[in-house]
Amino acid sequence: MEAAMNDIKIIMKETYSRLVTYKRKENRESFNKELLKVLPQIYRNVSKRLNSAVVNGKLNKGMFNPSDFTDQLFIEVYDNIDDIRSENELHVFLFKKVDELLEDSLVEEEFDHVFFDNIDTYSKPEWDAMEENYTQDGDGDFLLLEEMDDKSLDKSNYSLNHVFITEEEKKLADKLDASLDKERIYNHMQLVLDKMNLPMRTVFELFTNEGLTTEEIADIRKTTLVKVEELLSSARQLLKGSFEKRFLFESN
Template sequence: METVINDVRIIMKETYSKLVSFKRKGNRESFNSELLKVLPQIYRYVSKRLNSAVANGKLNKGMFNPNDFTDQLFIEVYDNIDDIKTENELHIFLFKKVDELLEDSLVEEEFDHVFFDNIDTYSKPEWDAMEENYTQDGDGDFLLLEELDDKSVDKSNYSLNQVFITEEEKQLADKLDESLNKERIYRHIQLVLDKMNMPMRTVFELYANEGLTTEEIAEIRKATLSQVEDLLSSARKLLKDSFEKRFLFQSN
């Protein structure tokens, strides 16, 4: 995951300077072709947001396509590139704009209190049934991007290290690593994330999947740093508790 994030940062730096140059020359076609190189990451982010909305019953399948949101970025970046001073600002700008477009179109989900209030009582068959239903209902519908065949569109970007961060917690992560493969870890994390409300889930995804700092997320989400840190901490706790209850302390 770290390699993918670093690759994106490098591509973003190269793309930014070329975008500035193409804009100055008025070369719109080359500008759009260059911007296309950094859109797989944004497309994946939009896909996950839409998948979550479908899985939660907040959006009908086929109602939106990721392209409905990413296509607008060609206009937004071209019109604003003169005010974007660095590649890091470009990176944040892309997420900020697409986030605004998503917020205008998606209804914010409520926190699924029933799920988390009963997390101690779920049996292994109940967990497995929830995971199966989630996979059938919403997982991965939008993850194929034929126009942008790039490894950054891979869905398995979550890891236990993003959830278990203290030394004591890492010992639990080691136990889980021995029994769970990456695909199983991904499915469980995505299942639990989709039971959170939109702000909490989005903050975790921007941090874990996109490699953005809490300061950058605060700018994207138009929130305070304290709000972002609280949401990230809450998301990690809910994920950690779910792993422990389902895979470590499950006796059913």
């Protein structure tokens, strides 16, 4: 995960420098080709948002495609690259713009209170049925961009270390790691994330999958640092509780 984040930063730095050069030369074709190198990461993020909306019944399949949102970035970045001062600012700018486009099109989802209120009562077969329905109904429907490479589709981005962060919690994470493979961890985390409301889920995914800081996420989401930290903490607590109820309590 850390290596992947470093790769993204290196690519973003190289791309930023070239974009500035191509804009100065007014070479729009080369500019767009260069920007395309960093769009798979953004496309993946949009895909997850759209998939969640479909799973939660907030969006009909076929209503949108991730390209409907990412294509606009070619215009936005070209028009604003002179005001973007570094690769870090470019990274944030891309997510900020696509977040604005998504917010204009998607209805903000509320908590699935039924799910979280009853999390203590679900049996193992009920958990398994929910996971099976999730993977059949929504996961991966939009991950179709031809330019995306295999790394962009890697489902191992989610890590238990993003949920179990204290030393005591890490002992629980070790127990889970010993009994669950990466695919099972991913499926469970995505299932629970899709039951959260949009702001909480978005903050967690930007922090976890995209390696953005809480300060950068606050900028993207146009909110306060305190609010971002509260949402991130709440997301972790809900995920931790779900893992404990489903996989740990019965084994203790």
